[in-house]
Amino acid sequence: MSKLNSKIPEGSIADKWTNHKNHMKLVAPNNRPKIDVIVVGTGLAGASAAASLGEMGYNVKAFCFQDSPRRAHSIAAQGGINAAKNYQNDGDSVYRLFYDTIKGGDYRAREANVHRLAEVSGNIIDQCVAQGVPFAREYGGLLDNRSFGGTQVQRTFYAAGQTGQQLLLGAYSALSRQIGLGRVKMYHRHEMMDLVKIDGKARGIIARNLVTGELERHSAHAVVIASGGYGNVYFLSTNAMGSNVSAAWKVHKRGALFANPCFVQIHPTCVPVHGTNQSKLTLMSESLRNSGRIWVPKKKEDAEAIRAGQLKPTQISEEERDYFLERRYPAFGNLVPRDVASRAAKERCDAGCGIEANDTNEGVYLDFSSEIKSKGKQAAYALGDHDPTEERMIELGKKWIEEKYGNLFQMYQKITDENPYETPMKIYPAVHYTMGGVWVDYNLQSTIEGCFVTGEANFSEHGANRLGASALMQGLADGYFVAPYTVSDYLSNEIRTGKISTDGPEFEVAENEVKESIDRFLNNNGSKSVDHFHKRLGLIMWNKVGMARNEQGLKQAIEEIGLLREEFYKDVYVPGSSDEMNPELEKVMRVADLIELGQLMAVDALHREESCGGHFREEHQDAEGETLRDDKNFKYVAAWEYQGSDSKQSTLHKEELNYEFIKIADRNYK
């Protein structure tokens, strides 16, 4: 029935990866310089892969649309990276990280991939320290850890609230070294416009030089797509403005299946929307839930008074506050997984207890006052003061908070003009990460031979919900420790191929198609801007394919997006020309793909008649509003095959998920 072969190696879960590596084919060092590899994207997954493949001796070409590879959006990851080191002696292990990730993903991820991720997690930290990544340390000089959601151990390594930045700069330094040595050729301000296939194999890409507008042909023996996630389909998300689905979508259009598109992570702690001109949303790291307590007023009247500016949060007494995560999920408290925390916040705001005075009254408090006092007391004791005054505790506690989260508090203050050391932060869920992506097998190869997909762009590790601090882990695992092996195994069959010409008809046709689609938009002479359509798409997605979904809404979304697509092609206006720096042209090409993707997300969400992880179908919930999974009918990966721009026509392929090593159970954080 299925064209999907996940190629999971035989053997016990703990031996699969080692055995598989031992039996892979190799390319001898003297043959590697004859082989070309293209890497699209220079975030954690792309930069690490490009650097590692360059070190091995392949000819690597790396592409990014930003002005430097160092600016890829991995840079914005804040809180940390997980690794099963058990430095804190609190019961962590490879198995525990594996188990937490499968459970966190609500039993919709592939066991073998997740176990491999947990296995290599420790090597990532070793590698990064060797590169000079300045992780946070304790006074004894050893690495510090903290907790993230969905776990009961401290396994998260961090560098203040800038962990993604430090890890990416580490990968960027490794990449820079290879560029300097001439083993990687870097194409910045270049965007991949299409994948070129020859005889069914990925053989290159068409790229556009964003400065000159020139279309370029690049050939290779393998193409690695590491272009990130598609959260920008919602217009407002925590993604960077340029983040897009186009590289992944072009691969999908050329025949790669796209898996679980409806699995989107809505992050509970983001700064609420301020108004109609808002361009993006800003995350406040999950690490803050180590120290902050989430609450709303118990009484609706108090929430109304706060919104009207008649009451301040500090005036609401302890008894009148509803710490709703601690109330509903005592075992994990404020550190429940993101999907659970987001839905709980929405439930309280829907009940009228939201505290933000914007159009939707949506917002809850994240309050640090308890932590400031308790950490201040600890700090005072450490200084020999065993009877500190309240003021002393608060003063020292604020210092402690500043050291741990200083940059986050500063970011919050810049955006809101409020001081979170004095008054609780206002937060609300926002689109943050996409678990879905291009379907890949155990080797991270898509259904197109020679086309590998890594990091957030693929679907594989996080099931229906990703745990915090696991995206950085996956990106670097794929790029440093998985792709170099599996891509080499594939390339072992390419040592006799020789240089691939870019003069063939396949490159010609692909380039002409890109040219035509650029010209069509530039000559469209419509009346509305690209952003106009992007915002309308985002609204449909947020309202009907967002935190809560139902059959009627999804059916409407599918129709509305279909109509929006038609109107977009008729009426979008793109200024300027194709032979210059033209950001509007870049945007229109990306939004065209986002529209098709958005419709497929609604199709996928409609077909998945269950609730799991971030996918919440209102029809499938228990009496307490928790998700009801349907393992009998939906314990599979839904992989869609492209059948034209109307995503309603996409065809479904299923990869059944087998849980051999973990007993599948209800996901309970109570």
Next chain:
Amino acid sequence: MASKFINITLKIWRQKNSNAKGALETYSLNDVSTDSSFLEMLDQLNEQLINEKQSPITFDHDCREGICGMCSLYINGRAHGPDSGNTTCQLHMRKFKDGDTIYVEPWRSRAFPIIKDLMVDRSAFDRIQQAGGFVSVNTSGRTMDANAIPIAKADADKAFQAAACIGCGACVASCKNGSAMLFVGAKVSQYALLPQGKIEATDRVLNMVRQMDEEGFGNCTNTGACEIECPKGISIENIARMNREFLKGALTKS
């Protein structure tokens, strides 16, 4: 957040490409929410220009939360505008008043040629990094355990503070000499402070400084404008450390 709306006049540098001659053009923009960021204000202006079928303003931006380093802009004569400790994307319109005239220019530096309007080419920074901004360690998965070498917290913290540089180029734009020494000093310092970086310290500083000079950046004359305008508060201590490392390297390198 109680938002207000203001009307402003903008004087913005327009330049078609690196070869064309540029000029300041004047635009009026009404109903700007004081809760908007500076870049959201430019989005609003661009939407207005597109609707009038005029050419929108090209500027660099991406993460819009102060970490990617892509946004630039010289606003009213200051890199990243009038607020301190922020990037342009973190600057909000509440810092301006109704009726204000705001001047918006690109980074001005010989080593950062203009691509279009407010967008400049900062690839010189990448080339400096390529010359030595790394530890020469291959991906292996077989390096020693991450806790094998303890590092004093004070050193790790200082290395982190230097590594917090976002590579935006505000230091260069603010410097009367167009010097990149804060950027290079921060990278040299990060590695010089960590045991992993010490092995190649001499070659690193010599190679990075050589590349910096080749790119056409100027020298440091200790004015300190870079430190004041740096959105991440990178200290000029790092320049002093780089100078010490350089001197040490130049004297010991055979």
